Amino acid sequence: xxxxxxxxxxxxxxxxxxxxxxxxxxxxxxxxxxxxxxxxxxxxxxxxxxxxxxxxxxxxxxxxxxxxxxxxxxxxxxxxxxxxxxxxxxxxxxxxxxxxxxxxxxxxxxxxxxxxxxxxxxxxxxxxxxxxxxxxxxxxxxxxxxxxxxxxxxxxxxxxxxxxxxxxxxxxxxxxxxxxxxxxxxxxxxxxxxxxxxxxxxxxxxxxxxxxxxxxxxxxxxxxxxxxxxxxxxxxxxxxxxxxxxxxxxxxxxxxxxxxxxxxxxxxxxxxxxxxxxxxxxxxxxxxxxxxxxxxxxxxxxxxxxxxxxxxxxxxxxxxxxxxxxxxxxxxxxxxxxxxxxxxxxxxxxxxxxxxxxxxxxxxxxxxxxxxxxxxxxxxxxxxxxxxxxxxxxxxxxxxxxxxxxxxxxxxxxxxxxxxxxxxxxxxxxxxxxxxxxxxxxxxxxxxxxxxxxx
Amino acid sequence: xxxxxxxxxxxxxxxxxxxxxxxxxxxxxxxxxxxxxxxxxxxxxxxxxxxxxxxxxxxxxxxxxxxxxxxxxxxxxxxxxxxxxxxxxxxxxxxxxxxxxxxxxxxxxxxxxxxxxxxxxxxxxxxxxxxxxxxxxxxxxxxxxxxxxxxxxxxxxxxxxxxxxxxxxxxxxxxxxxxxxxxxxxxxxxxxxxxxxxxxxxxxxxxxxxxxxxxxxxxxxxxxxxxxxxxxxxxxxxxxxxxxxxxxxxxxxxxxxxxxxxxxxxxxxxxxxxxxxxxxxxxxxxxxxxxxxxxxxxxxxxxxxxxxxxxxxxxxxxxxxxxxxxxxxxxxxxxxxxxxxxxxxxxxxxxxxxxxxxxxxxxxxxxxxxxxxxxxxxxxxxxxxxxxxxxxxxxxxxxxxxxxxxxxxxxxxxxxxxxxxxxxxxxxxxxxxxxxxxxxxxxxxxxxxxxxxxx
Numbered sequence: 001x002x003x004x005x006x007x008x009x010x011x012x013x014x015x016x017x018x019x020x021x022x023x024x025x026x027x028x029x030x031x032x033x034x035x036x037x038x039x040x041x042x043x044x045x046x047x048x049x050x051x052x053x054x055x056x057x058x059x060x061x062x063x064x065x066x067x068x069x070x071x072x073x074x075x076x077x078x079x080x081x082x083x084x085x086x087x088x089x090x091x092x093x094x095x096x097x098x099x100x101x102x103x104x105x106x107x108x109x110x111x112x113x114x115x116x117x118x119x120x121x122x123x124x125x126x127x128x129x130x131x132x133x134x135x136x137x138x139x140x141x142x143x144x145x146x147x148x149x150x151x152x153x154x155x156x157x158x159x160x161x162x163x164x165x166x167x168x169x170x171x172x173x174x175x176x177x178x179x180x181x182x183x184x185x186x187x188x189x190x191x192x193x194x195x196x197x198x199x200x201x202x203x204x205x206x207x208x209x210x211x212x213x214x215x216x217x218x219x220x221x222x223x224x225x226x227x228x229x230x231x232x233x234x235x236x237x238x239x240x241x242x243x244x245x246x247x248x249x250x251x252x253x254x255x256x257x258x259x260x261x262x263x264x265x266x267x268x269x270x271x272x273x274x275x276x277x278x279x280x281x282x283x284x285x286x287x288x289x290x291x292x293x294x295x296x297x298x299x300x301x302x303x304x305x306x307x308x309x310x311x312x313x314x315x316x317x318x319x320x321x322x323x324x325x326x327x328x329x330x331x332x333x334x335x336x337x338x339x340x341x342x343x344x345x346x347x348x349x350x351x352x353x354x355x356x357x358x359x360x361x362x363x364x365x366x367x368x369x370x371x372x373x374x375x376x377x378x379x380x381x382x383x384x385x386x387x388x389x390x391x392x393x394x395x396x397x398x399x400x401x402x403x404x405x406x407x408x409x410x411x412x413x414x415x416x417x418x419x420x421x422x423x424x425x426x427x428x429x430x431x432x433x434x435x436x437x438x439x440x441x442x443x444x445x446x447x448x449x450x451x452x453x454x455x
Numbered sequence: 456x457x458x459x460x461x462x463x464x465x466x467x468x469x470x471x472x473x474x475x476x477x478x479x480x481x482x483x484x485x486x487x488x489x490x491x492x493x494x495x496x497x498x499x500x501x502x503x504x505x506x507x508x509x510x511x512x513x514x515x516x517x518x519x520x521x522x523x524x525x526x527x528x529x530x531x532x533x534x535x536x537x538x539x540x541x542x543x544x545x546x547x548x549x550x551x552x553x554x555x556x557x558x559x560x561x562x563x564x565x566x567x568x569x570x571x572x573x574x575x576x577x578x579x580x581x582x583x584x585x586x587x588x589x590x591x592x593x594x595x596x597x598x599x600x601x602x603x604x605x606x607x608x609x610x611x612x613x614x615x616x617x618x619x620x621x622x623x624x625x626x627x628x629x630x631x632x633x634x635x636x637x638x639x640x641x642x643x644x645x646x647x648x649x650x651x652x653x654x655x656x657x658x659x660x661x662x663x664x665x666x667x668x669x670x671x672x673x674x675x676x677x678x679x680x681x682x683x684x685x686x687x688x689x690x691x692x693x694x695x696x697x698x699x700x701x702x703x704x705x706x707x708x709x710x711x712x713x714x715x716x717x718x719x720x721x722x723x724x725x726x727x728x729x730x731x732x733x734x735x736x737x738x739x740x741x742x743x744x745x746x747x748x749x750x751x752x753x754x755x756x757x758x759x760x761x762x763x764x765x766x767x768x769x770x771x772x773x774x775x776x777x778x779x780x781x782x783x784x785x786x787x788x789x790x791x792x793x794x795x796x797x798x799x800x801x802x803x804x805x806x807x808x809x810x811x812x813x814x815x816x817x818x819x820x821x822x823x824x825x826x827x828x829x830x831x832x833x834x835x836x837x838x839x840x841x842x843x844x845x846x847x848x849x850x851x852x853x854x855x856x857x858x859x860x861x862x863x864x865x866x867x868x869x870x871x872x873x874x875x876x877x878x879x880x881x882x883x884x885x886x887x888x889x890x891x892x893x894x895x896x897x898x899x900x901x902x903x904x905x906x907x908x909x910x
Contacts, residue, residue, distance in 0.1 A: 024636070074644055074645070079643075119538075144662055181486040183480045212490065
């Protein structure tokens, strides 16, 4: 198989009704999708039919209602939805091979709970769990957890770094072959293969051990999405997949080179971190049909919703006092997601967009790359970035669901397969193996080598 | 249907390999059951075939290893297992009618996470979720959550009371009919039916609203198991099911009368709290066969395990210095589960048991009621308590799994059905309806009446 072309990786990023801000109003969207298990079952099985590496759920522990009056809020179709770990656990039963990944914040969780839930999901799914580590970016979450404001950016990343350290120690509490289940002797496990982490650090004191055996994958796959300097450093040290928002091949190449170059100092191979920019595809039989489809959903955006979306994407800044058809004003620096604000400001300046044009522009992909076209045109774009050092794969963001995913699986995936760029069958049962990532060696095991351990 | 006999309620309490301390060594036990989804799927489907009201999982956020050397610990077959909310979510997909209930501690969790996960499970399962509220009783858990010792008993219960208050407010964030999903107008929900809890109390500041709609059951069914004065008071105020350990009918009647009598002061009907003592059944074709089966599993207990079990059941007291065939010494008061220590001390004095006899006695039911006999004898015992004001139903604790549950469903359930004491088909789809419990009215709704709200 050494002559086989390099294979690209695909994630299916599946928010309830789709990625477009007006997705729930689309005729083909499941408007109550957020709390409809049959809807998610269909999505997961469709993604698996398309041989996606993984499905992915974003998450936050609050209703994101900042700066929103009832008029805006009541038009939002994405406020209520399943908690992702419970949802992924249920989906593990109706799928066989696809990875099951979701966001959990290190700022509003405890490492013991997180290590345990992902280990449990890894056992339920036969080794298909993945954790997208975020530090959270909204004050609404702080207010649900006994705090008056959001933790400061640098401190959040310090906490996150120690959090990963604790979580991996907990996953390493038991060696892979610790459990003997020997009914005859009465010995259930080998006590030499139990390691009590006894972690005492700046942010956490966690004795352990974990009350789940070492995950099937060693560690569930660790994903990150931060593009700040702190974020890229943490990713270089600990992440195995990065989801990122990149607009042009040049930007994507710069990001790719930057992040991959940071791995060496942590003794890691560049192959052991997969960079997967987000892509929002609108698919048509012709280019014109794709454009018409896009126009159709753009027309469903109520102006109060568009303006508010833009405000929240640039850090919670209230734009209601500025003319819709005028330029984006200069923005104060925020404590939230810095990289996204910068990205949108750059875009507005570069393309000379008004506020209205900018909100229409982000309404779909929310800062990610939009591609409108035929299946061949979309495959061309993906191949271009993949073969030219801009990406190891892509996180596909369907505009509306389930229709947008169906089209990608039925039209674009076969085109990628024809080109030899994407699998026609899963290589393995675990997410880690399908992604081509090494299984981490237990850090407490006597045979552990520094090179093989990812943490 | 008014002539139908009152129906008893049944829970299936399902720890990985069974309730007996040596259960995992039993020839019919699934030794790796704690992390084996196929095992749990079989258990849940068997319980549903038997028309049980619910399955139930106990839980703790630590490996319970206090006072245990490697020699004891390595013989323990119950240290690692699924996290219960992920497991119940997966089981929701392979069952249709049975209730899905599990323990989550109020001491080592945040109300927002808990409200959200149970609401999510309620949607995944079509209204079958139940929460067993505990305040935790082991120091091992404190050490996994940045604390040096376990929170004091009274403070734990104060926190628990406020915790329930916050959780029910979060579940009431949205009225039942808040979501319109109106694609035409673009209005997703009626803003008058959103209620932001804005809770500020002694232990918690939680703004809300919850990012899950109001659970299908209004609230998932709330279960408790505390038998201390604090525990009984909290249950009278907030619980809808109580699991309890009672040895004799007279004790059970006293507990039943005591707890039911406390409900009036909170404006609640005695029917709205179901009292379900634990029962550990050993079933034989003859009484002698049942006794032989029990002897068989008792012989599998290693003495170091039995002694350690007793020590931990009486509050973490080290008994290794006392003669195995001598009496239980006087015990110091502990900060853990007070009621269980008292129950065991009373038993040892009443029956004049040595330390060895006491550990053999608790090895099975761990303080709960053991019944050895034929299906008819077991049904007689359950009927006796049920018709004489000792219980509304029972939480069945199979000695080993899956065999012990299979026998109960195949032999005892049909006998209870023949007597007209137990359903032959589920009455409804939700746990709350099957248990005959009222659906709580939203406390923020303008039509809410004090009587109908349970919180």
